[in-house]
Amino acid sequence: MGASNSSEKSAKTMNWDNLGFGLTPTDYMFVMKTSGDGCFTEGRLTRYKSIDISPSAGIFNYGQGLFEGAKAYRRADGHIQLFRIEENARRMKMGADRLCMPCPSIAQFTDAVKKTVLANRHWVPPAGKGSLYLRPLLFGSGPVLGIGPAPEYSFVIFASPIGNWYKAGASAMNLLVDRNVSRAAPGGCGGIKSITNYAPVFEVVKKAKAQGYADVLFLDATTGKNIEEVSSCNIFIVKNNVLSTPATQGTILPGITRRSIIEIATDFGYKVEEREVPLEHALDADEVFCSGTAVGITHVASITYQEKKVEYKTGEGTMSDKLRIALTGIQTGSAQDKKGWTVQLD
Numbered sequence: 001m002g003a004s005n006s007s008e009k010s011a012k013t014m015n016w017d018n019l020g021f022g023l024t025p026t027d028y029m030f031v032m033k034t035s036g037d038g039c040f041t042e043g044r045l046t047r048y049k050s051i052d053i054s055p056s057a058g059i060f061n062y063g064q065g066l067f068e069g070a071k072a073y074r075r076a077d078g079h080i081q082l083f084r085i086e087e088n089a090r091r092m093k094m095g096a097d098r099l100c101m102p103c104p105s106i107a108q109f110t111d112a113v114k115k116t117v118l119a120n121r122h123w124v125p126p127a128g129k130g131s132l133y134l135r136p137l138l139f140g141s142g143p144v145l146g147i148g149p150a151p152e153y154s155f156v157i158f159a160s161p162i163g164n165w166y167k168a169g170a171s172a173m174n175l176l177v178d179r180n181v182s183r184a185a186p187g188g189c190g191g192i193k194s195i196t197n198y199a200p201v202f203e204v205v206k207k208a209k210a211q212g213y214a215d216v217l218f219l220d221a222t223t224g225k226n227i228e229e230v231s232s233c234n235i236f237i238v239k240n241n242v243l244s245t246p247a248t249q250g251t252i253l254p255g256i257t258r259r260s261i262i263e264i265a266t267d268f269g270y271k272v273e274e275r276e277v278p279l280e281h282a283l284d285a286d287e288v289f290c291s292g293t294a295v296g297i298t299h300v301a302s303i304t305y306q307e308k309k310v311e312y313k314t315g316e317g318t319m320s321d322k323l324r325i326a327l328t329g330i331q332t333g334s335a336q337d338k339k340g341w342t343v344q345l346d
């Protein structure tokens with residue numbers, strides 16, 4: 001299914017120079033529902049529109065839902081490519097098992113993403129201006145009242161052209177450590193992309209933003225001593241050319257960007273450690289950066305803890321920048337993909 005002439009016209013009115021991380025509805029979305037046997041069989045593209053869901057749906061009442069984030073990039077030669085999309089499919093399957101939901105197969109997931117991108121191809125920004133963000137959702141859409149898994153599930157993908165996650169011009173972020181709010185606890189759902197992981201930190205992030213911080217850095221819920229994650233991304237520290245990041249042991253999202261950075265840094269010959277990272281190591285680091293699909297690799301300019309602000313090296317010549325250039329080169333097609341991480345769609 002191709003994009004209609006009308007989509008081409010509306011995409012043509014876009015000012016690609018002013019993209020931020022906000023929703024610009026595109027023309028098509030993908031919808032697939034479980035059939036009588038509880039399995040996903042066939043989905044289809046429809047016009048982008050509101051969906052009709054019972055007020056007693058599992059997602060509304062008990063938060064049975066997951067999301068993913070992925071990006072399609074337009075290369076300088078005009079072709080469109082996706083980055084490690086099977087990894088999103090695998091992560092969704094892991095989360096679905098945890099939340100007792102059936103899940104599209106890897107092939108169904110990737111095929112649906114590709115169809116969604118191609119149907120909205122005119123919404124993929126020109127090379128270097130941003131990307132088309134894909135938001136796959138899996139949720140209990142069947143009615144429930146007693147606590148338990150829903151009787152029916154929906155898989156939906158919508159798309160929006162996006163630019164930078166953080167405000168235009170902000171090349172580095174200032175983080176605030178919050179000791180009072182935990183993002184995830186051992187045994188909970190911090191290690192999957194559960195929809196319920198996000199709203200509980202809105203309040204603390206909103207307060208931090210009101211004080212001028214870009215985001216909040218959360219500490220582990222058990223000891224309150226180790227850094228874990230920022231509201232929307234993973235975190236890395238660099239000290240004496242060694243790269244360290246909190247190990248994923250159930251409370252930290254296993255980021256696809258995070259994993260890619262670990263591989264690229266290892267290929268570059270850097271020592272990489274996945275371990276407990278005490279807050280004092282972060283405060284003593286040479287560089288700190290965040291990683292995620294939405295944020296890419298974003299330098300951290302400072303971390304503030306108990307009124308004390310610690311500043312870090314950012315910009316050209318840092319390890320963070322070297323990794324950022326290597327990763328975005330592969331993602332956007334400006335560097336050769338020797339790792340087989342990208343797939344061209346058109």
Ligand code: COI
Nearest residue numbers: 069070232292293294295
């Ligand atoms: C992403 O990086 O795609 C995410 O899912 C984070 C989200 C909170 C925007």
